[in-house]
Amino acid sequence: MMKNNAHKKPWRRSWLMPVAVIALTIAVFGGAIFFARIKLRDALQEQIAGRDGEVLYAVTQMLQGNAAENGVAVSSLDEPAEQFNLLLMASRWRNVLATRLFNSKGRFVTAMPEDVTEAKLSDADLEKLRQLRPVCRYYPEVESSELFLLPNENEGRRIPLLEINVPLHASNSTRLAGIAQFLIAGDSIAHEFARLNRHLNQQAWLAFCLGAVILTTALGWAFRRLARQTEDLRKANQQLALVARTSAVGAVAAHLIHGLKNPLAGLQNFVANRPASGEEAPDWQHALASTQRMQALINEVVAVLREEQEGHAYxxxxxxxxxxxxxxxxxxxxxxxxxxxxxxxxxxxxxxxxxxxxxxxxxxxxxxxxxxxxxxxxxxxxxxxxxxxxxxxxxxxxxxxxxxxxxxxxxxxxxxxxxxxxxxxxxxxxxxxxxxxxxxxxxxxxxxxxxxxxxxxxxxxxxxx
Structure with a gap:
């Protein structure tokens, strides 16, 4: 039993190493695809959310210009009342659940409806808003009690929410006057994110399968070629060892043949001179035939050696x-x-x-x-x-x-x-x-x-x- 197990070990090693390398390579490749999918998903979701932010920012700028033409006091936006007027007009945008108004320092001023809870802007968001860049953030699930102080139709439900912070400033100024925060129902963007995730999952799975097939084929071919080269090298080493052995045998054989030639000729003459009659005659005849064959073989080898040495060609x-x-x-x-x-x-x-x-x-x-x-x-x-x-x-x-x-x-x-x-x-x-x-x-x-x-x-x- 021990002998059989020892015999199987080289065979096991011969395929375990390639399989392990291929499996590890595929695992690393799959991890790279998974990480790239997450990074791509986050980037695309940020672009999708930012798209709505850019649209709402453009809407506030357009409403500000229209209000100035109609004589509504929103031109400078220095006063909270002017900012609130613009906030009211922009809040008619689709799916807006609530709005909050912050001053230029990020402090809460007011909200609409009035039962909306107060909030605070982070320093990182405030820095972007001071550069007149809208800030968007998507929340997959938000408890309604976190948004409203009074019970409403969404009481007890967790809803997707898109938060868009829009910088308010005069059309002819780059100074931040205030910040309008829009809380928008995120059902449509949630569906869009779900479609995006399904598409990315399909693409990632397809890329993984194709890559795994290509890697398996390429590595399998490489290991087979390496195995063939290793086997060829092993055979070449055997051939070199055999050449050395046969070369040594050839040198010894040449020396022995030259040494045996004359004694064998004497033995042949001795056997040939034995009596051709009597009980032992058949044995002597058999011995004579054997020595003659040996003599002929030696003469043949000597002739080959002589031709090789003298370079005869015909x-x-x-x-x-x-x-x-x-x-x-x-x-x-x-x-x-x-x-x-x-x-x-x-x-x-x-x-x-x-x-x-x-x-x-x-x-x-x-x-x-x-x-x-x-x-x-x-x-x-x-x-x-x-x-x-x-x-x-x-x-x-x-x-x-x-x-x-x-x-x-x-x-x-x-x-x-x-x-x-x-x-x-x-x-x-x-x-x-x-x-x-x-x-x-x-x-x-x-x-x-x-x-x-x-x-x-x-x-x-x-x-x-």
């Missing part, structure tokens, strides 16, 4: 290449009783460098295929030219590869085959990379495996470092 036709590969694997196939079938459909020649590397890869694949195939069944090698590539496929009729082996197929590991080193396919993968080729397991079933090698056919020998 071309090999596909027919010659196929013949070289078959000639090396056919003895093993015959010895095990495996039928070797070939197919060739290619015309373009290849360089000896490409042919040597591709042949080593195919020999490793074919040896694995022959060892995995029971006697009486077949191993098939096909080579087909596809554009500028030669595609070779090695298919066997063995039991297939286990799932665990397929997961780490081209990485060094312990081989399930007796005597195997577990590095053959890993070296073949590196050789394919060096050749600029692709090597992959095409299929693996209970009826056999198929490996696919595709390498470019080019006249120039361009190495992949």
């Amino acid at each position: 071309e090999i036709t596909p027919d010659e290449f196929l013949e070289l590969v078959v000639s090396q694997i056919a003895p093993q196939a015959r010895e095990k009783g495996v039928n070797l079938e070939t197919e060739l459909n290619a015309k373009t020649s290849m360089t000896n460098h490409s042919a040597n590397l591709a042949r080593l890869i195919l020999l490793n694949l074919l040896q694995n295929a022959v060892q995995a195939t029971p006697g009486g069944k077949r191993v098939r090698l096909s080579m087909v030219q596809e554009g500028e590539q030669l595609v070779a496929e090695v298919a066997d009729e063995g039991p297939g590869l286990p799932e665990k082996v397929r997961e780490n197929l081209f990485t060094p590991c312990s081989s399930p085959r007796p005597g195997g080193s577990g590095i053959g396919l890993a070296i073949s993968k590196q050789l394919a990379h060096h050749l600029g080729a692709s090597l992959e397991l095409k299929s693996s079933t209970s009826s056999g495996c198929c490996f696919r090698l595709a390498f470019p056919l080019r006249r120039d020998s361009q190495l992949h470092d």
